[in-house]
Amino acid sequence: MLFSNQRRLHNSRFRTGAAIAATLLASGCGGNDEEAVRTQACYPLDDPGTETSATGSGSDEECRPADEVDLADLSVESWCRSDVQSIHGEGTKRPAFQTVQLACCYPVSAVNTDPNCVVGRPFFEGDSTRVAPLLTRVDRPHARAWLEAAQAEHASVAAFARLTLELMALGAPLPLLAKVQQAAEQEVRHTQLCLQRAAQLGAPAPSLGRFPFSEPIVVSADPVAVAVACVREGCLGETVGACLAELAVTRCSDERAAAALEEVAQDEARHAALSWEIAAWLIQMGGDEVRAAVATELQQPLEVHNPRHLWGADAVDPQTLTDMLTHIHQSVLEPAARLLAAA
Known part of the structure; x- marks a missing residue:
């Protein structure tokens, strides 16, 4: 031990x-720390289990308008768990989630609900x-x-x-x-x-x-x-x-x-x-x-x-x-x- x-x-x-x-x-x-902070939160466009996302090829899917995004679909890529409380602008398409996987990312206010974890x-x-x-x-x-x-x-x-x-x-x-x-x-x-x-x-x-x-x-x-x-x-x-x-x-x-x-x-x-x-x-x-x-x-x-x-x-x-x-x-x-x- x-x-x-x-x-x-x-x-x-x-x-x-x-x-x-x-x-x-x-x-x-x-x-x-349960205080909301301004950050970026994303939802994936590509399936992370496919060869397409592994090679970084693009998706033809466009980012949804901010007012049509379900907050529950968004996550802050560098946090284990997050509670996205509001969206402050339109999304942009970029690699996210620690890989070359494409995602739509939005400026948000969010709470880190499981901070302080490192492995x-x-x-x-x-x-x-x-x-x-x-x-x-x-x-x-x-x-x-x-x-x-x-x-x-x-x-x-x-x-x-x-x-x-x-x-x-x-x-x-x-x-x-x-x-x-x-x-x-x-x-x-x-x-x-x-x-x-x-x-x-x-x-x-x-x-x-x-x-x-x-x-x-x-x-x-x-x-x-x-x-x-x-x-x-x-x-x-x-x-x-x-x-x-x-x-x-x-x-x-x-x-x-x-x-x-x-x-x-x-x-x-x-x-x-x-x-x-x-x-x-x-x-x-x-x-x-x-x-x-x-x-x-x-x-x-x-x-x-x-x-x-x-x-x-x-x-x-x-x-x-x-x-x-x-x-x-x-x-x-x-x-x-x-x-x-x-x-």
Whole structure:
């Protein structure tokens, strides 16, 4: 489990960053902003399970006039769950929902009804996350949940690949590069586990389509930019991903699924430890400017990135998730900020 795994990490030969992870994550994984905000909400034009949407070919369907749109059809693509309260303008057609799938998107006022959920290390293009499209149609909720988990784990492979190149550009030591490469291999394994579990639950020949890179991958040699991304994708994303996976283990009644989740939880805990280690190395290399950027990013609220499924485990009430994330802030992020400031 996460707790014992982190004690073992604490006794290893990690330096500042890993010591932070071991000490803080050992504390375990034990507020919902209901104010409406102005944002964009969309409804899909293409079927996400078809090859058409996977390749990004367009739909001839036009966006409905704003006064003819059912608010219940709209969702905010970067939130797990949303309550769209009003539309403020006409829709435009664009790719959405973390893929090249076309959607009609409208300016709206909406409430994030399930904030503060993050899972794993997402792949970002700018401020948007990307996942490969599903090429399998399935109506069974638990099978669908494992397919969505496979999408998230698969995207983490791309995130670690980019991180490897950026660390090389900054002259990172070989042992650190080796750990990042190992983490990418583990994400491939997680993707395989999720697809296998989806097949066991009735998904026919589950698979993922082409990854929707919409722009060339930029390899940053700016230690500040790399550190901020490391905090956002790793220190935050992987830490919460490990806690969510462990929470799912406790709610899983199927032994095979629980074993897969146990492996994911332990690996995600290692990835979180690695992220703290990388952040500490970047601070040592880049100095006060990097330290200040890391401290600022750690103060940002946890964002929403696709964990509504919890890998098909029994549903978790919002209060449990809120309590867990509050605990992470108090027992992980705040102490981490203090330790990194003193590094």
